[in-house]
Amino acid sequence: MNDMTPTREAREARLEGMGCKRKRVEDVRFTQGRGTYVDDIKLPAMLYGDMVRSSYAHARIRKIDTSKAEKVPGVVAVITAETLKTVNLAWMPTLAGDVQMVLADGKVLFQNQEIAFVVATSLQAAADGVELVEADYEELPVIVDPFKAMAADAPVLREDLAGKTEGAHGKRDHHNHIFKWQVGDKSLTDEAFNRAEVKIDELLSYHRTHPSPLETCQCLASFDKIKGELTLWGTFQAPHVIRTVVSLISKLPEHKIHVIAPDVGGGFGNKVGAYAGYVCAVVASIVTGRPVKWVEDRMENLSTTSFARDYHMRTEIAATRDGKVTGLRVHILADHGAFDACADPSKWPAGFSNIITGSYDFPVAHLCVDGVYTNKAPGGVAYRCSFRVTEAAYAIERGMDILAQKLGMDPAELRLKNFIRREQFPYQSALGWEYDSGDYATALNKAMAAVDYAGLRAEQKTRREAFKRGETRSIMGIGVCFFTEIVGAGPSKNCDILGLAMFDSCEIRIHPTGSAIARVGTKSTGQGHETTWAQIIASEIGIAASDIMVEEGNTDTAPYGLGTYGSRSTPVAGAAIAMAARKIRAKAQMIAAWLLEVHEDDLTFDIDRFQVKGVPERFKTMTDIAWVAYHAPPPGMEPGLEAVSYYDPPNMTYPFGAYICVMDIDVDTGVAKTRRFYALDDCGTRINPMIIEGQVHGGLTEAFAISMGQEIRYDDMGNVMGASFMDFFLPTAVETPHWETGHTVTPSPHHPIGAKGVGESPNVGGVPAFSNAVNDAFSFLGSTHIQMPHDAWRLWKAAEKLGVTG
Amino acid sequence: MAKINVTMTVNGEEVSGLAEPRTLLVHFIRETLNLTGTHIGCETSHCGACTIDLDGVSVKSCTRFAVQAEGAQIRTIEGMAEANGTLHQLQESFRQMHGLQCGYCTPGMILRAWRLLQENPHPSEDDIRQGIAGNLCRCTGYQNIVKAIQHAAATLNGETIAEAAQ
Ligand code: FES
Numbered sequence: 001m002n003d004m005t006p007t008r009e010a011r012e013a014r015l016e017g018m019g020c021k022r023k024r025v026e027d028v029r030f031t032q033g034r035g036t037y038v039d040d041i042k043l044p045a046m047l048y049g050d051m052v053r054s055s056y057a058h059a060r061i062r063k064i065d066t067s068k069a070e071k072v073p074g075v076v077a078v079i080t081a082e083t084l085k086t087v088n089l090a091w092m093p094t095l096a097g098d099v100q101m102v103l104a105d106g107k108v109l110f111q112n113q114e115i116a117f118v119v120a121t122s123l124q125a126a127a128d129g130v131e132l133v134e135a136d137y138e139e140l141p142v143i144v145d146p147f148k149a150m151a152a153d154a155p156v157l158r159e160d161l162a163g164k165t166e167g168a169h170g171k172r173d174h175h176n177h178i179f180k181w182q183v184g185d186k187s188l189t190d191e192a193f194n195r196a197e198v199k200i201d202e203l204l205s206y207h208r209t210h211p212s213p214l215e216t217c218q219c220l221a222s223f224d225k226i227k228g229e230l231t232l233w234g235t236f237q238a239p240h241v242i243r244t245v246v247s248l249i250s251k252l253p254e255h256k257i258h259v260i261a262p263d264v265g266g267g268f269g270n271k272v273g274a275y276a277g278y279v280c281a282v283v284a285s286i287v288t289g290r291p292v293k294w295v296e297d298r299m300e301n302l303s304t305t306s307f308a309r310d311y312h313m314r315t316e317i318a319a320t321r322d323g324k325v326t327g328l329r330v331h332i333l334a335d336h337g338a339f340d341a342c343a344d345p346s347k348w349p350a351g352f353s354n355i356i357t358g359s360y361d362f363p364v365a366h367l368c369v370d371g372v373y374t375n376k377a378p379g380g381v382a383y384r385c386s387f388r389v390t391e392a393a394y395a396i397e398r399g400m401d402i403l404a405q406k407l408g409m410d411p412a413e414l415r416l417k418n419f420i421r422r423e424q425f426p427y428q429s430a431l432g433w434e435y436d437s438g439d440y441a442t443a444l445n446k447a448m449a450a451v452d453y454a455g456l457r458a459e460q461k462t463r464r465e466a467f468k469r470g471e472t473r474s475i476m477g478i479g480v481c482f483f484t485e486i487v488g489a490g491p492s493k494n495c496d497i498l499g500l501a502m503f504d505s506c507e508i509r510i511h512p513t514g515s516a517i518a519r520v521g522t523k524s525t526g527q528g529h530e531t532t533w534a535q536i537i538a539s540e541i542g543i544a545a546s547d548i549m550v551e552e553g554n555t556d557t558a559p560y561g562l563g564t565y566g567s568r569s570t571p572v573a574g575a576a577i578a579m580a581a582r583k584i585r586a587k588a589q590m591i592a593a594w595l596l597e598v599h600e601d602d603l604t605f606d607i608d609r610f611q612v613k614g615v616p617e618r619f620k621t622m623t624d625i626a627w628v629a630y631h632a633p634p635p636g637m638e639p640g641l642e643a644v645s646y647y648d649p650p651n652m653t654y655p656f657g658a659y660i661c662v663m664d665i666d667v668d669t670g671v672a673k674t675r676r677f678y679a680l681d682d683c684g685t686r687i688n689p690m691i692i693e694g695q696v697h698g699g700l701t702e703a704f705a706i707s708m709g710q711e712i713r714y715d716d717m718g719n720v721m722g723a724s725f726m727d728f729f730l731p732t733a734v735e736t737p738h739w740e741t742g743h744t745v746t747p748s749p750h751h752p753i754g755a756k757g758v759g760e761s762p763n764v765g766g767v768p769a770f771s772n773a774v775n776d777a778f779s780f781l782g783s784t785h786i787q788m789p790h791d792a793w794r795l796w797k798a799a800e801k802l803g804v805t806g
Numbered sequence: 807m808a809k810i811n812v813t814m815t816v817n818g819e820e821v822s823g824l825a826e827p828r829t830l831l832v833h834f835i836r837e838t839l840n841l842t843g844t845h846i847g848c849e850t851s852h853c854g855a856c857t858i859d860l861d862g863v864s865v866k867s868c869t870r871f872a873v874q875a876e877g878a879q880i881r882t883i884e885g886m887a888e889a890n891g892t893l894h895q896l897q898e899s900f901r902q903m904h905g906l907q908c909g910y911c912t913p914g915m916i917l918r919a920w921r922l923l924q925e926n927p928h929p930s931e932d933d934i935r936q937g938i939a940g941n942l943c944r945c946t947g948y949q950n951i952v953k954a955i956q957h958a959a960a961t962l963n964g965e966t967i968a969e970a971a972q
């Protein structure tokens with residue numbers, strides 16, 4: 001190609017760099033069914049593992065009889081806690097500083113808890129074996145309601161913690177208490193409430209749900225006895241962390257563990273943690289000397305691996321009569337289930353829930369979180385949100401609407417009045433965060449204009465009058481939400497997982513002919529990293545994205561990274577990628593200067609080349625430079641053109657957005673129909689608008705599901721209700737609303753490319769927008785707050801309670 | 807359990823293998839025929855990840871036993887592209903319109919969309935939404951899947967349609 005010919009625009013377009021709606025490279029294999037997901041991998045002599053699970057939520061196990069199962073043709077081994085004890089693995093540490101049974105040791109603490117692991121030559125034989133393992137239970141009293149967990153006479157759930165008054169996060173007040181976490185100035189906040197002209201006080205519950213990616217959790221463990229090496233393929237959002245955890249708990253040296261996350265069929269937080277099935281597959285492979293695959297079925301997925309939410313937030317806001325907020329006081333009761341298996345950074349037992357002051361300028365605030373044990377599945381993962389951020393956003397955004405209602409003010413107007421103003425950034429929040437940037441009023445005004453907010457309110461007024469006159473049975477709600485997220489965990493000064501600082505990493509190698517490979521410490525589970533990471537590099541160093549291969553998920557080749565969750569990939573790894581690319585560009589500049597016989601400072605970088613300032617016809621392209629780097633580098637310079645960067649972010653990033661939902665609810669059936677949903681997101685610099693829009697659509701759909709019906713429910717006996725797709729609400733194309741999207745761009749000042757992350761914003765902002773729409777619809781009938789999920793049954797009940805059903 | 811020999815035509819080729827009477831068709835396709843493009847998301851006939859085309863209708867292959875497919879004509883995702891590697895328009899359109907993210911639902915979606923377009927070459931948005939209601943996607947929110955199917959239909963009908971994303 002003659003580089004003199006193309007125009008700047010053509011050269012720019014050829015790169016498909018940042019800002020380009022580049023089509024995804026992943027899709028070529030995925031659309032042909034040629035992805036490689038864990039369950040697609042088969043090894044010679046491979047065995048299949050299947051789990052025996054508890055029927056009871058709380059019971060002592062008197063005996064487990066595996067003898068019949070062991071006689072089933074094809075069954076090779078049955079592993080129980082007794083087997084695991086021989087290798088010291090009956091229990092494992094959780095990411096939250098607790099311990100968790102791998103297989104039931106003496107008792108079970110939640111329904112479907114893992115009891116034994118059957119390993120067989122076929123899926124069918126393993127299932128036959130599972131049927132024949134017999135456990136003898138002695139039932140114990142069950143706690144499913146977190147509000148009853150701390151009663152003086154509540155049954156003791158965790159006998160293993162008897163006498164331990166200190167947990168991983170300080171003092172435990174009760175045998176079912178996990179931690180108390182407090183932040184903010186309590187006395188100043190109490191004072192603000194004492195002086196307050198107006199107050200609201202509401203219990204806002206965010207029910208238990210589940211991330212439920214379409215591919216369940218699964219792994220394939222293969223232990224090579226001769227080499228003493230373990231290869232573990234798995235559905236891992238954080239493969240390096242898994243390798244370190246496996247090394248720590250199995251005592252295998254870390255360099256002899258090869259963890260590989262191949263294509264992953266969605267994660268949403270479900271695939272961050274380490275689960276019993278993984279440990280059992282590894283042990284089974286070591287014991288049998290054969291590869292062992294474990295694939296969770298859907299019921300197991302929904303009822304055991306990592307629930308989300310279950311936060312019960314008593315939310316109080318103090319304000320002046322004219323609508324200026326003066327204080328926020330929140331107490332959260334956090335139900336963590338039987339073991340504290342939250343996947344939060346170690347020092348944050350309640351995640352970043354102290355983002356709960358939201359987008360508003362609260363002079364004072366206080367937050368207290370109590371974590372408790374119940375007879376429910378362990379976890380507390382961040383389901384498509386940064387750690388506990390969706391819970392916090394729900395509390396503050398519902399709270400602001402409730403306050404607006406009490407003040408008789410428009411909820412949008414109340415928000416505009418209390419926003420942190422553009423000139424206040426960087427902004428220190430009352431609960432300790434430094435918000436990096438924002439322009440909230442512009443975003444909300446833009447969203448309001450997009451939907452003709454004033455027109456909608458006028459229509460609502462007319463509709464309400466018509467309803468009162470009995471002319472319609474349908475009520476209209478307008479849900480406003482303005483969220484601020486906190487993502488990109490995180491700075492090593494306050495973020496680690498098991499002591500590992502939460503940096504991320506990238507290694508880029510430019511090949512002699514000018515193409516490249518980049519390896520990154522994150523792991524795409526559908527976000528399209530193979531496409532977007534190449535776009536960053538393309539813009540930074542001027543090699544076409546199509547000439548850059550991106551590889552993630554193989555811990556032998558990728559630099560150590562903390563993985564993909566909490567929208568951290570772009571804020572942290574995205575920065576590492578840009579920094580690695582800049583190291584390459586710096587070296588390339590030296591080579592170009594030498595080739596062009598000018599001083600480095602006399603060169604400028606222009607799209608895909610270094611050119612002599614003022615003499616654009618004298619230039620060297622990256623392709624020219626790459627060849628020289630390997631062929632005849634300048635005297636004294638090391639050959640090659642590659643770089644590694646480990647990026648420790650100086651701060652989190654704070655994406656924000658304004659969402660407006662318009663809904664019509666039939667009071668006689670409780671059926672809610674979303675008429676319109678507009679989502680404006682500001683995620684800073686936009687790397688690929690097509691992918692951003694896709695992320696927003698997906699996140700909004702999950703938010704729609706969560707707020708309108710998706711729930712993991714338990715009966716009083718601790719039976720998990722609806723752990724199948726029959727009952728667990730996953731919207732189809734028919735129910736899913738049409739999404740309208742918009743954006744503003746406020747780049748992060750501390751991020752090398754100004755990007756903030758977007759994948760989780762729509763879930764964080766979507767849930768309050770839906771719930772506010774529902775509650776706004778009912779507000780004129782005298783309702784203050786209706787708990788989620790807002791399925792037709794519950795909305796009909798709400799209408800009935802208000803006396804408006806037919 | 808005794809195994810039975812099953813023969814069927816998959817993507818134009820006659821294949822046979824042994825299956826226990828209880829072996830699900832999806833397991834037979836994935837484990838015995840090694841066609842792993844057909845995925846499993848639930849095994850309870852809810853998600854549609856296992857959708858294939860069987861004797862002219864879309865079938866969730868976890869809903870059938872392998873032995874029930876004796877003599878059947880089956881098409882899986884591996885049979886969508888032409889032998890020379892040219893992608894089917896639906897595959898192309900899913901990529902063009904960003905109709906997939908993790909890709910796990912995609913083979914089932916494409917097979918379902920293919921049958922839908924066979925039956926209704928000019929579907930409305932509502933026809934498409936109703937038509938793919940048996941296939942769950944956790945990533946995309948369906949909007950771009952719908953667009954992808956519209957794009958494929960339009961292209962196959964010789965029309966043009968606007969691109970995905972603002
Ligand atoms: S796996 Fe067949 S419908 Fe889900």
Ligand code: FES
Nearest residue numbers: 907911943944945
């Ligand atoms: S693309 Fe992930 S489930 Fe559809």
